[in-house]
Amino acid sequence: MNPATRISPRYLLQFGESAGYLDFARFGPPSHAVLETTANLLHESTTAGPDTVDQLLRQEIRARAAVARLCGTDTDHTVLLPNTSLGLFQAAFNFGGEVLVSASEFPANTYPWARAEQAGRRVVRRLPGGYATPEAIEAGLTDDITAVSVSAVDFRTGYRADLAALREVVGDRLLVVDGIQGFGVTEEPWQVADILVVGGQKWLRAGWGTAFAVLSDRALERMDPVLSGWSGARDPGLFDDEIHPPDQSASAWSLTHLSPITAGGFAVALELVEEAGPAAIAAGIAERIGEFSDVLAGFDAEIVSAVDRRAGILAFTMPGHSAESVGAALSAAGISATVRPEHVRLSPHASTPPAAADLLRSALGTLRRPRTASxxxxxxxxxxxxxxxxxxxxxxxxxxxxxxxxxxxxxxxDSIIAIAGEVTGRSPGGPITDLLLSLVRRNTTQDLTNYRTHGPDGRPIRSSTLFLHDTHGVAIGCLCINRLDTAAHTTTDGQPMESFAADVDSLQRFLVDRAVGKVGIPADLMKKTHKAAVVRELDQAGFFLIKDAVDHLAGRLDVTRYTIYNYLNEIRA
Known part of the structure; x- marks a missing residue:
């Protein structure tokens, strides 16, 4: 796999939404880091000191710097906003001339232009419905049109606009791009946009009240900012009872400062995207979309969203079933989706696990049997x-x-798929041993032959484990042989020891008890360093490969799950 498209485990560790949450095109649950940063900044504001406000306001600079890095520009060309709509209103009111807008855009990209036309600031030309292709845009252009406004990703169908080709067609006119459905999760030449507006509450997973705009030199030269507040003026800190002209940078679009608490959370969300890389995030989303497409094919579902140039949106219909009934079946199975009168829309993220496809298959199975076993x-x-x-x-x-x-x-x-014999008392669906789990965690998948251990009842055992690999050398399974060693004593003489737990709960308890025992301090007397040591030990043991392991450990150590995530981040940094 290309390293650029391999998603970072550290990134995935930041999220805790359920496997059935498939509605990121509507709202993206924020990361643990965003939650923690917001809480910390709010705490700082409650214990304000002489420099607290100045320190908090620096969060805006941090967020703008992250935007600039992701967009390949600088902070003079970026401005923070509370939402996408305000950015598009700024684009509509701060320039003159005619604008070409698709009639099928999301309302956030149509109302600003309509209101600007009512105010006499604009003339709106509406492109007929359908994809905003370069050919369609070119056919709708006239000499009087000074700007074209499009969505980078169509909210209904997931169609990705060809921004580079649109730039060529639009020419010297302003190209306005609503990037909320694609920024950070699709690879696009964002720099071709003269005005890029992006909200952070969806795919960026920053929460509501977060957005930014990036303006090109062309846009800065041509703008006439009428929607510009005191924070967008030149010398905003100079209180001389005068009305200052708008700043010549993108800051001119600022009405007032974004909440520094919100800005801090936004900065963390952007930095997570930057760390993981949009290419890796896009690859993870594409993998899930491909799996969902395969599931839908098995149920004769019709995919009505874009296929050739699609982003993270998959819209479909089920013949013989209304979108409402399909949505009800998904909801009953614990799947969050957007249900519209004409179709059902699924939108997974890179953090969506493969198990989501199983949930989808099970939910659709309640409506009708699949055509073929998939x-x-x-x-x-x-x-x-x-x-x-x-x-x-x-x-x-x-x-x-x-x-x-x-x-x-x-x-x-729960990795046992076949077992014969009664040496360890386990059955199919049972868990892997602690020894093998730790080897998998460390990617040490070399064969172990004829080593001594003991069974759950204390009887000596000789074991061998042979790892099985795919054509790329990745370990996919292991064949294990356990044989009673009647000639041996119960001691193992320093050889590998392992626990043959009958179920996952027993495995979790064993691993935590062992880690706490190694630290040597009872859990209720542990300080931060002791708890961090337990987390380190468990991380090396592969404990966090177990579902809900964080919640289990948080309960044992009497801390929040976010504290466990913080320990992990520090350990793995």
């Missing part, structure tokens, strides 16, 4: 599937006192 995204690899029938045969060949089992590492921690 394997889930986490379906057992062909190599492992072929080995399942061999497990009981191998155990029978090796004789009594032998146990053979097969693990599917894509199903961690």
């Amino acid at each position: 394997p889930p995204p986490t379906a057992t690899h062909d190599v492992l599937t072929a080995l399942i029938p061999a497990v009981p045969s191998l155990a029978a060949m090796l004789g009594p006192g032998t146990e053979v089992l097969l693990h599917d590492l894509s199903k961690l921690p």
Whole structure:
């Protein structure tokens, strides 16, 4: 896999939405870092000191700097806003001439131009419905048109506008781009826009009340800012009872300062995108969209959204079922989606797990049976599937006192997909051992042969573990053989020890108890350093590969789940 498109585990660790949340085109649940930053800044504001306000206001500079880096510009060309609509109102009112706008745009991109026309600031030319393709835009242009306004991603269909081609067609006119449905999660040449306006509450996952605008030199030269407040004026800190002219930078669009608490959360959200990389985020979203498309194909669903130039939006209909009934089935299965009269819209993020496709399949299955059996995204690899029938045969060949089992590492921690024999008392669907979990966590997937350990009942065992790899060398499973060692004593003489837990809860309790024991301080007496040491030990043991592990540990250590995330971030930094 290209490193540029490999999503960072650190990025994924920042989010905790449910697997069924598939509505990022409507709202993106913020990260743990955004929540923590907002809480910390709010706490600072409640304990205000001599320089508290000045320190808080610096959060705006931090957020603008992150915007500038992501857009390849500088802070003089950026301004923070409370929402996308205000940015588009600024674009509509601060320039003159005619504007070409698609009739099928989201209302946030039509009302500002209509209101500007009512105020006598603009003349609006409406492009007929359909995709805002370069050909359609070119056909709608006249010599009187001075600006073209488009969405980078169509909110109904997920169609990605070809911004580079639109730039060529628009020429010297201003190109206004509403980037809320694509910025940070699609790779686009954002620098071709003269006015780029982006809200942070959706794909950027910064929460409501966050947005920015980036203005080109062409836009700065041509603007006549009538919607410019005191914070957008030249020398805003000079209180001389005079009305100052608007600043010559993008700051001229500022009416007043954004809340510094909101700005701080926005900065963190942007920095997370910057750290993970839009390419990696886009690749993660595309993978989920591809899986959802496969599921829908198995139910004869019709995909009505864009296919060739699509972003993170997948809209579909189900023949014989209304969008409302489909939406009800999804909701009953714990899936969040946008339901419109004409279709259902799914919009996953890079943090959406593969299990979401299984949820979708199950929900649609309540409406009708699939046309053909379609394997889930986490379906057992062909190599492992072929080995399942061999497990009981191998155990029978090796004789009594032998146990053979097969693990599917894509199903961690409940990885046992086949087992024969009674040495450790486990069954299919049971968890991996602590030893193998730690090896997987460290990517140390080298075979272990004939090592000594002991079973749940204390009997000595000799074990061998052979890791199975795909064609790319990635470990996909392991074949394990456990045999009672009747000639050995119960001691293991320093050889590998492992816990054969019967279920995930038992595995979690064992790992936490062991980590707490190594620290040597009871959980109720631990200080921060002790708790961080427990988290470090568990991270190395692969504990956080287990679903809901953070919540389990937070309860054991009597801290919040966000504290656990903070410890992890510090450890992995």
